[in-house]
Amino acid sequence: MKFWSGVVTEKVRESKDFYVRLFGCEVLFEGEGDWFVLLQLGEGEIGFMKPNMPSQPSIFRPAFQGQGLWVAVDVDDVDAAYARIQSLGVPIEMPPRDEPWGDRHFVVVDPNGIGVDVVQHRQGAA
CATH class of the missing domain: 3.30.720.110 (Signal recognition particle alu RNA binding heterodimer, srp9/1)
Structure with a gap:
């Protein structure tokens, strides 16, 4: 088991650019149209996802x-x-x-x- 977290945000691309540029994160997955990105740094992972995605449960829809x-x-x-x-x-x-x-x-x-x-x-x- 391991923890990884995600942030619901309109700023998916900006978040990816920030973490890749500053810390050299590896992009594990990037959804077409910038709806989601999953980054890895060492053993840790963090995701960024657009708000109000109809495919997501309601708990994951509001923006941070x-x-x-x-x-x-x-x-x-x-x-x-x-x-x-x-x-x-x-x-x-x-x-x-x-x-x-x-x-x-x-x-x-x-x-x-x-x-x-x-x-x-x-x-x-x-």
């Missing part, structure tokens, strides 16, 4: 409203990831910082308003 969700991307070198993403001209929501539990991270926002926490887990955390 832009609050109460985050995505985390684990990296080996957060400062290198920060420099690369910043060089792409992507706005940074929170610059790199160290946390008391040992993580170092920064935050960007995807096209849906989802905070993307780019995290380096460091050994020897307090």
